[in-house]
Amino acid sequence: MNASVTLNSELPTSKVDVTNDHAIEVRDLWMTFPGKRKGEQVHVLENVNLSVKRGEFVCIVGPSGCGKSTLLNIIGGFLKQSSGTAVVEGKPVTGPDPKRIFVFQENGVFPWLTVEDNVGFGLSDKSEKERSEIVRHYIDMVSLTGFEKSYPRELSGGMRQRVEIARALASAPDIIYMDEPFGALDFITRLKMRADLVRIWQEEKKTILFVTHDIEEAVQLADTVLVMSRRPATVQLSLPIDIPRPRDLDSHGYLAARDRIFREMGMSLKVGG
Numbered sequence: 504m505n506a507s508v509t510l511n512s513e514l515p516t517s518k519v520d521v522t523n524d525h526a527i528e529v530r531d532l533w534m535t536f537p538g539k540r541k542g543e544q545v546h547v548l549e550n551v552n553l554s555v556k557r558g559e560f561v562c563i564v565g566p567s568g569c570g571k572s573t574l575l576n577i578i579g580g581f582l583k584q585s586s587g588t589a590v591v592e593g594k595p596v597t598g599p600d601p602k603r604i605f606v607f608q609e610n611g612v613f614p615w616l617t618v619e620d621n622v623g624f625g626l627s628d629k630s631e632k633e634r635s636e637i638v639r640h641y642i643d644m645v646s647l648t649g650f651e652k653s654y655p656r657e658l659s660g661g662m663r664q665r666v667e668i669a670r671a672l673a674s675a676p677d678i679i680y681m682d683e684p685f686g687a688l689d690f691i692t693r694l695k696m697r698a699d700l701v702r703i704w705q706e707e708k709k710t711i712l713f714v715t716h717d718i719e720e721a722v723q724l725a726d727t728v729l730v731m732s733r734r735p736a737t738v739q740l741s742l743p744i745d746i747p748r749p750r751d752l753d754s755h756g757y758l759a760a761r762d763r764i765f766r767e768m769g770m771s772l773k774v775g776g
């Protein structure tokens with residue numbers, strides 16, 4: 504995709520603080536929700552610490568209900584923590600920021616807009632020419648060229664997630680937060696989407712913080728996998744995945760990293776083990 508590299512240099516880039524290479528820093532973060540009964544409290548996060556470098560792809564895994572989405576929502580500014588700090592691009596998080604985009608599992612695309620209007624949705628400040636160049640670029644990047652005039656109902660689930668990823672990228676975010684973005688897709692589509700996301704990330708070098716319950720997905724995608732403990736959850740392991748991409752899922756390094764995380768989570772790959 505040489506053409507996209509050239510065009511990319513003309514696309515808007517977000518201003519970032521280059522004095523610190525950390526995009527995200529979380530320190531001593533605690534989160535408690537009120538429980539169902541009067542006076543009851545649900546302790547979800549306990550003393551969470553993590554750092555994400557600018558341009559890094561970090562996956563968060565952990566047991567169901569441990570607080571992965573809660574952590575992402577605090578970092579994304581949708582929830583206020585009980586104590587501790589979340590600092591993004593050098594500033595404490597006080598609320599959602601349009602420079603940081605969420606991609607969820609559920610369909611986030613607008614059903615009443617075509618693919619090109621969905622992708623260009625956040626670009627009303629651009630000239631018509633700029634907007635159509637950016638839209639074309641990202642539609643091409645997610646392999647949806649030819650579907651510009653289609654409506655979401657005419658697309659498969661995987662294609663709709665591609666539209667959402669293109670829309671996220673088109674708005675030139677500093678950071679993309681992804682919460683189980685492929686969770687609703689079938690196995691084969693998931694594999695294809697993972698491979699495509701790795702390619703797109705290598706082209707764009709955005710900071711990505713990606714929540715998944717799928718350990719294999721995390722090891723395939725991430726520079727670093729953060730393993731959370733059961734609730735009240737903390738980061739119990741930060742595992743760098745130093746394997747070149749695209750990753751061979753039969754390689755020793757891949758299998759060793761995957762098994763290390765399974766063991767950390769107290770799981771065995773052996774049936775009946």
Ligand SMILES: Nc1ncnc2c1ncn2[C@@H]1O[C@H](COP(=O)(O)OP(=O)(O)OP(=O)(O)O)[C@@H](O)[C@H]1O
Nearest residue numbers: 536537545547566567568569570571572573574716
């Ligand atoms: N607004 C809320 N009020 C009360 N409790 C909440 C709230 N949001 C989340 N919780 C509780 O916090 C815990 C963590 O939820 P969260 O969705 O963050 O976990 P998760 O690790 O993302 O789960 P999963 O892997 O199943 O998606 C759960 O017990 C949930 O019921």
